[in-house]
Each structure stands twice: as C-alpha cells, then as structure tokens.
Amino acid sequence: MKLEYIEIGQIVNTHGVRGEMKLNPWDVEAELLRRVKTLYIDGRPYKPSSARVHKNCLLLTFPEVTDLDGALAFKGKTVSIRRRDVQLPDGQYFTAELIGLTAVNAETGEILGQVKDVVPYPAHDVYAIDGEGGKEILVPAVPAFIQEIDIDKGTMKIHVWEGLI
Numbered sequence: 001m002k003l004e005y006i007e008i009g010q011i012v013n014t015h016g017v018r019g020e021m022k023l024n025p026w027d028v029e030a031e032l033l034r035r036v037k038t039l040y041i042d043g044r045p046y047k048p049s050s051a052r053v054h055k056n057c058l059l060l061t062f063p064e065v066t067d068l069d070g071a072l073a074f075k076g077k078t079v080s081i082r083r084r085d086v087q088l089p090d091g092q093y094f095t096a097e098l099i100g101l102t103a104v105n106a107e108t109g110e111i112l113g114q115v116k117d118v119v120p121y122p123a124h125d126v127y128a129i130d131g132e133g134g135k136e137i138l139v140p141a142v143p144a145f146i147q148e149i150d151i152d153k154g155t156m157k158i159h160v161w162e163g164l165i
Helices: 029-033 068-072
Strands: 003-017 020-025 040-041 043-045 050-054 055-059 078-082 103-107 112-118 126-131 136-142 146-150 157-158
Touching: 003 055, 003 068, 020 029, 029 050, 029 055, 112 136
Parallel strands: 103 157
Antiparallel strands: 003 020, 003 078, 020 055, 040 043, 040 078, 050 055, 103 112, 112 126, 126 136, 146 157
16 A cells, blocks of 8 residues: 655754754755655644755745744654655665555465565665564565565565565
C-alpha cells in the first residue's frame, strides 16, 4: 500500500533573522527536496518562497514567515511531503515505504517476516527483518539479494543465500 504522505525531515533551527529555517532531511537528499513545491507541517500545506541547499540541509523560507520569531515557531516540527509530488529514480524508495513490507523468499514463496528497519551503511543500506520467533534477519539492499520490491502489494522478494537465515 502506498503512503499518501511521507515524513522527510525536521526543522532543526533558524538561519539568520529574516525567517529562514534549517530543515534536516532524514532519508532523502536536500537537493531533491529543494524542488518540492509544497511541504506539510502539522497537516497544513506551506509553499516555500525560497529553498537552497547548505551543508546537506535545506534552508527555506515561507511567505508567511518574515522574522526570527516566526521561524522559531517551526523549530522542532516534522516536515512531510505528499508522495505523489516526488519522483524517485527507479529502485529507490523512502524508508517509510519499506517499513512493514512482507519479506518473501523469492524461490519458495515462504514468508520470512516483516521489514522493521532500514539501516544505513556507507556502502549500502541493510534491511532488518523481524523473522520467525523474533529472530532478526539482516539483508543487504543490493540486487544480489533483493529480487523485487512491490510497494502496491506490500512485498519484498529476497534471494535467500546459504547462511542468510
């Protein structure tokens, strides 16, 4: 099942005295967020009047926020986007879309468990799957292990190599 809204980061501070805010993205590049036309904070839509990337963060302003005090009111707020407003490259997903997928053995169809976390590592992410009996299965997020991810069906088909489980 596709999510309508995805949490993508948090406003961590103000920047300057003219209402600019610093958004720390969670699992997406700031450059991708710079192009998003509408952000959602507390369920309310905001259209940035400016957005620029600075040190892996996004500095943004809203027309209704013109000073430091106005920007401080947003500090600590979680920012969401509408999923349909962002086009990710093929094979890339937001972490929130992957959590809860049913992991299935690609060869046998056996259910392995549910994806409970996506752990970032320098080389590639690793999917943490809550397996049978509470056993954790760690699967590298690379094509050798991941046959298919189908968000609509809620499944992730995994090539199970000897020693993986």
